[in-house]
Amino acid sequence: MKRWKPVAAGAALVLAVVGVASAQNAAITPQEFRAPPEAAKPRVWWHWMSGNVTREGITADLEWMHRVGIGGLQMFDGDMGVAQYLEKPVIWMTPEWKADFRHAGAEAERLHLEMSMAASGGWSETAGPWVKPEQAMKKVVWSEMVVKGGRHFHGALPQPPRTNGPFQGLGLIDLPNPPMVGGAPGIARAKLEEAKADPTFYADTVVLAYRQPRVEEEAVRLRPKITASDATLDVRAISDRNYDTVGRLKMAEGSDRAWVQWEFERPVGVRSFVLQMTPPPTRQAAALPNGKLEWSMDGRQWTKLLALPGTPQYVALMGSRTYSFAPVQARFFRMILERQVFDLDARMRGNVAPNFFDIVQAELSVAPRINFFEDKASFGIYVDLPESPTPVTKAGEAIVPSEVVNLTGKMRTDGTLDWDVPEGEWVVLRVGYSLTGKKNHPATPAATGFEVDKLSAEHVREYMQTYTGMISGALGENYGKSFRYFLMDSWEAGRQNWTEDMIPEFVRRRGYDPTAYLPVLTGKIVGSAAESDAFLWDYRRTIGEMLADNHYRLAKEFLAKQSIGLYGEAMGVAMPTTGDGLLNKGQVTVPMGEFWTPKPGGVDMATRETDVVETASAAHIYGRPIAAAESFTSMPSTPGWGQSPFYLKGLADQNFARGINQIVFHTSDHQAFVDDRHKPGMTLGYFGQHYSRNITWAEQALAWNTYLARCSYLLQSGEPAADIAYFYGEGAPVTVPWWKRFSPALPKGYAVDYLNSDVLLHQASVVDGKLALKAGPRYRVLVIPDEETKLTLAILRQVAELVKAGAVVVAPRTIGSPSLEDRPHMGELRKIANELWGSGAHGSHAYGKGRVYWGSSLEEVFVAEHISPDFLYGKPRVERAYEYPLPNAQAEDVVWIHRKSMPGDAYFISNQRAQSEVLPISFRVTGKVAELWHPDTGTVEPVSYKTEGGRTVVDLRLGPLGSVFVVFREAGPAEKTVPEVKTEELVRLPENWKISFPPKLGAPEQVEVKKLASWTENSDTGVRYFSGTATYSQDVSLTEKQTQGGKILLELGRVREIAEVTVNGREIPETLWKPPFTVDVTEALRAGANHIEVKVTNLWPNRIIGDQQPDAKEKYTFTVYGAYQADSPLVESGLLGPVRLVRVR
Known part of the structure; x- marks a missing residue:
């Protein structure tokens, strides 16, 4: 039986990554900390929008990036409905486009900027107009025909659907990008090509026949009366099994729900229900609403049968779901659908949330079906498939695998079949595949085409050959020089569940032929409910492995032969496709997550928090030195151009503490114009930070970028230090969960990496009683979640070997396997489980040199194993609050991360509150001197510390959102005291100030x-x-x-947003971008008169709002969308004080 194993990467190496890997093993130095290397500097995404590209703008963009400490750019060619502002737009792959692109590569080389590019037009995923229909993403489709036995059958089998879409005949609406609303008017958009229907494709796979279970015959005879809360609903349309007919169920005015009722002549034992919906005209895909199914004997008293969970995420939309349950005898059944509370599609596209539901099919049945079969077969995604087993069936209700007849050779190419049918009633199942229809977006029309088949190595390889040939040809000599990476953005390509060689791939990976089980992909039960669910588990796992192998790993290895690397948000947030998140991220050169910017008082979505954690874990367990993140992305609810570096700092610190060590700004859009009339300028619609050379603080951005680079420098050094390896499960889809918390819960004070089956099987061993990975990390404890009571035999064998070699494992007793592949070996599985866990109901059991725990909290396990917390902090002593409207009001008080740096330990610590405080912290370190490394200033200084209970204790003073690295490098005494700094006020400056304003922005001189x-x-x-x-x-x-007797500081009090100080004509080099807004002015002051100037920079919103006023005579701003209206709230701005001079001794 063949097992899937990872294949070694190509021999070619990307020099930049090698440099970072080398830096991990080098000693950290204060010199490099103060002036970080290129690898530590942040990158930016650089969007070319709708052909608005100029050579002058390219040079100006890149020179600004170089000037303010940005290390590289990642280019996208996109179209978000942004107007065209140039008479001749620069269209993808025209000679003009290639010339401008080559110019960008040359300028990047001149300025020592690292250049990268998306792996397709737009941002997702790998697609283009050169992808032929037969090379595109595919799905299983089928048709059924019932034939009577005991006779010869000759006839045409029904053609399965050729529809481009996610499931059978459900179509995919391909909407153009809507034009931006409220922006500056552009010129008429260039007509690039005539609109035309996308081509379709179909090919046959197999023709099977199986005996029709009698319960299916009973289901066909049911004819209930259907009524609805909306009398205009076409009830025939929702029950005719025709994908071309749709019934619109409207909600009554003022209501948030609507219902459909089925009435039977007599009580019937209903056991399954299917709901299929199609998107309304303004949508690209159908989102299933939340709802419930009820039953009643009299049509008046209702009892809930089950909840109908809606679509959890925008990226996982698929409009069909089948629910299966134990039989319920009743005359009346009712489906209630609820209006979507959070309508992301409406928010993103500017549409009004619909007050109706477009239903293709809503059908009850007495026949059993696979519960959630569309999701289990990878047509859709549901987050908790293991918790949705198919109910047990009775004898005779399921298809018998050994009786499935393969008739593939008997069907002619025209679809006709000749067959001598045995006695009984038979179903002839014609199985084939058609296209999902997904295309890349938001690309310009010239760059738009089908997404390539991600499961096919042949098609992905041809795609990469074509695409890299185009890009290298356009770049010329700088391909492989300034140009070093491609980038795969977050997965928005939907699901696919078939490719041409799916059956041989399944046999190779799983060790058995899936053909007899293919009726399961249509929702039918084969063998038994458990057997069918187990086959679908194997099927999804096979898809997940093929995605990792044939898309991500193949692309990385293909590029490595050209000395090019691959960034990858593989596979993106919110489990958007069938895969193993860690496995996919482990196949790229630089794994990448994403985090967004919430509005004041808001929090980022949990899906993105876990994606960042997963990215860091993937980097750690697969030995990738960089864990990058698409950073500070935003949507319309977060005001455009409305975030200062201080606003963003807490978000950056949170994600540094989650393990990210390279910031990639979303986004620095290309600014085609180089004059002052087109500011703030071009954007990716309303998405992103709008972090370009046209922001108000563009020339003050160096300090912010340097802060990020210093943090990244230390976080890229050494090795991760986590005590816990948390196994997050097998199968697919699998990701670090956002919708629940694993049990046993993670205790405070310990760091964790998540582990998948690939690494556990192929890279894990035991060294000195610790779980050791080939990539380097060492863990004190391996944890398997309480819910993972079924493990494959391969994983259970490995866990047993690790414990036997000395590992400490916390895991529930294994009671079975989720895989059909293991059915012949259940005796061995039970034997290993009995040896590993012994006979106790809970507790611990010694096995070999190690021990397994179960039924205990992790705190109890750590006490038993004498593993103290790595990091603890006590109640802070609050000194002063700082008033500022910040995001993440509910964030943790303190976030932290520990790196084993050369030659010691480095802890990054960030205060997440807008207050100055003294925080008592204890570290699991002894015998070393504590130092403070300040990433905002680049300074290194000693700090007082003491040793208590085998731990080093430091009272750490942190400002509002303050952060610092506590570094232990050198051996030293158990206690050290550094004299405390004392401050006294010298002068409080008066509040009467002169304020000068620049011209041409509407302000007085x-x-x-x-x-x-x-x-x-x-x-x-x-x-x-x-x-x-x-x-x-x-x-x-x-x-x-x-003027004598110590340093003199100028304290500015509150500042909105950035300040620069000049004293007596001498510019103080520090840019003040966060509290405390304090700067050393000792050398610039003198006895007698002193002239102080403070330059204060605010943000763009106020001027944009001013331009919207009805009495505005002149507009001073240029935007491509309406970020603000006349009544939008103004943003506090300027120097607010109090301002004083203080002496520090």
Whole structure:
């Protein structure tokens, strides 16, 4: 029996990644910390929008990136409905496009910027107009015909659907990008090509026949009366099994629900229900709504039968789901559907959430079906398939596998069949495949085409040959020089569940022929309910392995031969397709997750938090030195151009603490114009940070980027330090869960990496009583979730071997296998389980050199194994709160991560509250000197510490959202005291300041204020709506004595958003972008008169809002969408103080 094993990567290496890997083994130095290497610098996504591209803009963009400490750019060619503003747009792969692209590569080389590009037009996934229909993503389709036995059959079998779509005849609506609303008017969009219908494709796979279970005959005879809350519903359309007819069920005015009722003449034993929906005209795919199914004997008193869970995520939309349950005898049944509370599609496309449901089919049946078969067969996705088993069937209700007849050789090419039918009633099943219809988006029309078949090595290889040939040809000599990576963005290609060689691939990987079980893919039960579910588990796992092998790994190895690497958000957030998240991320050069920017007081979605954790785990367990993240993405609910570096800092710190060590900004859109009239300029519609050379603080961005680079430098060094390896399950789809928390729960103070079956099987051993991976990590404990009571025999054997060699494992007793492949070996599985867990109901059991625990919390296990927490903190002493509207109001107080750096330990710690505080922290470190490495300033300093109970204790002072690395490098005494810094106020500056404004932005040349206050409170509309940099000036006199005796700091108090200080004409080099807004001015001050200038930069929203005022005579801003309206709230801006000079001794 053949097992799937990973194949070694190609011999070619990407130099940049080698450099980072080498840096992991090098000693960290204060010098490199202060001036981080290129590998640590943040990258940006760089979107070319709708052909709005100029050579001058390219140079200006890249020179700005280089100037402000950005290390590289990742280019996309896209179209989000952005207007065209150039008379001659630059269209994908035209000579003009190639020339501009080559210019970008040359400029990147000149400026020492790393250049990358998406693996297709748009951002998802691997697709283009050169992909032929037969090379595109495929799905299983089928038709059925019932024939009577005891005679010869000659006739044509029904043609399975050729429809492009996710399931059978359910179609996929391909909507164009809607034009941006509220932006600057453009010119008429270039007519690139005539609209035409996409080609379809169909091919046969097998023709099977099986005896029709009698219960199926009974199901056909049912003819219930159907009524609905909406009298206009076409009830025939929802019960005719025709994908071309749709019944629209409308909600009554003021109601959030609607219902459909079935009435039978007599009580019947209903045991399955199918609901199929099609998207309304403004949607690309159908989202199943939440609802419930009820039963009643009299049509008045109703009892809930089951919940109808809606579609959980936008990326997993599929409009068909089958529910199976134990038989319920009743005369009346009722389906209630509820309006979607969170309509992501409406938010993203600017549509009104529909007040109706378009139903293709809603049918009750007395026949058994596979529960959630569409999801289990990889037509769709449901997050908790293991918790949705198919109910047990009785004898005679299921198809007998050994009686399935293969008639493939008897069907002619025209679909006619000749067959001598045995006695009985038979179902002839014609199985084939057609296209899912998915195309890349949001690409320009010239770059749009079918997504390539991700399960086919042949098709993916041809795709990569074609695409890389186009890109390398356009770039010329800089392909492999400045151009170093391709990028696969988050998966938005839907699901596929077939490819040409699916059956031989299944046989090779699973060891048995799936042909007799193919009726399971249509929802029918073969053998038994458990047998059918087990086959579907094997089927999904096979798809998951093929996706990893034939798409991600093949692409990486293909590119490695060209000395090109591959970034990959593989497979993206929210389990969008059938795969193993860790396995996919482990196949690319640089695994990548994503996190977004919430609005003030909001939190990022849990799907993205777990995706980042999964990305870091994949990097750790597969030995990838970089764990990158698409960073700070935003949607319309988060105001455009409305986030300062301080606003974003807490988000960056959270994700550093989750294991990310390279920031990739989403997004720095290409700015075609180089004048001041087109600011803030081009964007990826309303998505992203709009982090370009046109933001108000573009020239102050170096300090922010350097902070991120210093954090990345230390987090890219050394090795991850986690105590827990948490096995997250087998099969597919599988990912770090966001919809639930694993049990046993993770205790505070311990770090975790998640582990998959591939790494556990092929890379794990035991060294000195620890679970050791080939990639380097060592773990004190391996944890298997309480819900994973079924393990494959291969995994159980490995767990037993690890425990025998000395590992500590926390796991529930294994009671079976999820795989049909293991059915012949259940005796061995039970024997291993009995030896490993012994006979106790709960507790622990020694096995070989190790021990297995079950029924205990992890805290109890760690106490028993004498594993103390790595990091603990106590109640902070709050010194001062800082007023600022921040996201993630419910975030943890403190986040942290530990790296085993050369030659010691480095802990990154971030305060997640907007307050200054002193935080008592203890570390599982002794015998070393504690140092503070400050990523905001690049300075390194000693700190007081003491040793208590075998731990090092530090009282750490952190500012609002403050962060620092506590580093233990050198051996030292058990206790050390550093003199405490004392501060005294010298002068509190008066509040009357002169403020100067730059020209051409609607503000007066200069104003005088008697009191420091937000510009938005000023009576002058030019000041109130000002966006940009204004200069405050003030004079202060100091005595000779005041200028002596220690450092003198200028404290600015509150600042919105960024400040730069000049004293007596001497520019202080620090850019102040976060509290405390304090800078050392000792060398610039003098006895007598001193002239102080403070440049303060705010954000773009206020000027954009000002331009929307009905009485605005002139517009000073240019945007491609309407981010703000006249009544949008203004953003507090300016120097707010109090301002004072203080002495530090």
